[in-house]
Amino acid sequence: MTVGTLVLLRHGESEWNAKNLFTGWVDVDLNAKGETEARRGGELLKEHGLLPDVVHTSVLRRAIRTSEIALHTADRHWIPVRRSWRLNERHYGALQGKDKKQTLEEYGEEQFMLWRRSYDTPPPPIDENDEYSQFSDARYANLPPELKPRTECLKDVLARALPYWYDAVVPDLLAGKTVLVAAHGNSLRAIVKHLDQVSDEAIAKLNIPTGIPLRYDLDDSLHPVTAGGQYLDPEAAKEAAAAVANQGR
Numbered sequence: 001m002t003v004g005t006l007v008l009l010r011h012g013e014s015e016w017n018a019k020n021l022f023t024g025w026v027d028v029d030l031n032a033k034g035e036t037e038a039r040r041g042g043e044l045l046k047e048h049g050l051l052p053d054v055v056h057t058s059v060l061r062r063a064i065r066t067s068e069i070a071l072h073t074a075d076r077h078w079i080p081v082r083r084s085w086r087l088n089e090r091h092y093g094a095l096q097g098k099d100k101k102q103t104l105e106e107y108g109e110e111q112f113m114l115w116r117r118s119y120d121t122p123p124p125p126i127d128e129n130d131e132y133s134q135f136s137d138a139r140y141a142n143l144p145p146e147l148k149p150r151t152e153c154l155k156d157v158l159a160r161a162l163p164y165w166y167d168a169v170v171p172d173l174l175a176g177k178t179v180l181v182a183a184h185g186n187s188l189r190a191i192v193k194h195l196d197q198v199s200d201e202a203i204a205k206l207n208i209p210t211g212i213p214l215r216y217d218l219d220d221s222l223h224p225v226t227a228g229g230q231y232l233d234p235e236a237a238k239e240a241a242a243a244v245a246n247q248g249r
């Protein structure tokens, strides 16, 4: 059996990444740098001959637009698209809209990093009527209330992403396709944790840079041939991942 190739792509820099605000499910757009990163992502796909047959995205603008720009650049704008809230960024609860530096100063390093990177400590829940709540957003109208998050830790993200992974992404991989998944820092960390069987402790140290495609070749059991996959621009990925790790400082 030939298993297809998986390409993970975190959206380019968003308006709120640049302002250093916790974002989560808030539907902010890419900024100009993010659009450039998305184009570069598409060029890398083209240069490496890694041309997606199908794309899966979250229902958030920054991932959708990144995939569109990258695919347009790679001349693959015509491939089938599927979207799911299950690929959304982690819901950041009451931290959505808050400044990362101020939050670090107010709560201290330990609490800040527990909220940002621990596997199972969610931030405080958001109030349904908060200006940054998505409780009444039309795109989630058909979700039963118990599935609509008020906050999420990475463990929650993995639990809601896995049904989509197995129902929608895996069948494409098993059909031998090159599958692009355009999503977010923390939803991609959850998928990487699952693929590479990263421990709950080690996942805290893993950061995904914006706009650089991460290639995974998988064996018949869907285990990565190379642990951690391969960034199409490894040098840029290393530098950009360190910058993500240092946000708030």
Ligand SMILES: O=C(O)[C@@H](CO)OP(=O)(O)O
Residues within 6 Å of the ligand: 017, 021, 022, 023, 024, 025, 089, 090, 092, 116, 185, 186, 244, 247
């Ligand atoms: O704000 C967010 O939604 C995420 C991704 O930008 O931030 P962090 O890297 O702090 O988890």
